[in-house]
Amino acid sequence: MKNIAIAFILLFSFYSCKEEDKKENKAETKKEISDLSIYNLPSKWTTQDGKDIELKSLRGNVLVMVMIYTSCKAACPRLVADMRDIESKLNAKTKQHVKLILVSIDPKTDTPERLKKFAIENKMNQDPWIFLRSSEENTREFAAVLAVNYKKISPIDFSHSNIISVFNPEGELVFQQEGLGVNNEKTIETINQEAGKI
Numbered sequence: 321m322k323n324i325a326i327a328f329i330l331l332f333s334f335y336s337c338k339e340e341d342k343k344e345n346k347a348e349t350k351k352e353i354s355d356l357s358i359y360n361l362p363s364k365w366t367t368q369d370g371k372d373i374e375l376k377s378l379r380g381n382v383l384v385m386v387m388i389y390t391s392c393k394a395a396c397p398r399l400v401a402d403m404r405d406i407e408s409k410l411n412a413k414t415k416q417h418v419k420l421i422l423v424s425i426d427p428k429t430d431t432p433e434r435l436k437k438f439a440i441e442n443k444m445n446q447d448p449w450i451f452l453r454s455s456e457e458n459t460r461e462f463a464a465v466l467a468v469n470y471k472k473i474s475p476i477d478f479s480h481s482n483i484i485s486v487f488n489p490e491g492e493l494v495f496q497q498e499g500l501g502v503n504n505e506k507t508i509e510t511i512n513q514e515a516g517k518i
Contacts, residue, residue: 389426
């Protein structure tokens with residue numbers, strides 16, 4: 321009986337060590353955030369549900385991002401349509417690892433309530449869609465990272481770049497689609513490749 325108890329204690333302590341090793345290995349596989357990652361940005365953002373997040377909370381997903389504003393009547397509806405077209409071409413397995421994100425360039429007008437209304441109207445108020453807004457300063461900084469230019473041309477209008485950006489799970493920019501209604505084969509291919517690495 322004593323031998324069995326000793327064997328059990330030895331076995332249990334060996335198992336505990338194994339579990340500790342596993343935990344340490346897991347921690348080691350969590351890579352450092354690279355200098356090229358948007359997850360270095362300390363900015364806080366608010367979703368259409370009024371939830372405050374940091375971009376790094378999205379780490380581990382492929383991010384497909386576009387900058388729009390909800391009162392736009394010209395390019396933005398086309399950009400939204402392009403994003404929907406991208407979503408429609410992603411298979412269910414890929415979609416589990418993708419976030420489709422629309423970032424407002426007009427945070428003054430685009431309150432979380434307004435973004436929520438826009439999301440519902442466009443049937444985009446569920447996974448994998450996320451709408452984000454932040455301060456004017458954070459929005460400018462983020463636009464600079466995406467090489468998106470925008471300028472207020474009237475109290476309710478902006479001129480802006482039409483760019484859809486794809487980020488890998490580490491938050492590094494891997495591809496950009498420029499223009500409206502353009503061929504998105506390369507965009508889809510890039511998203512599938514990056515999601516396949518997860």
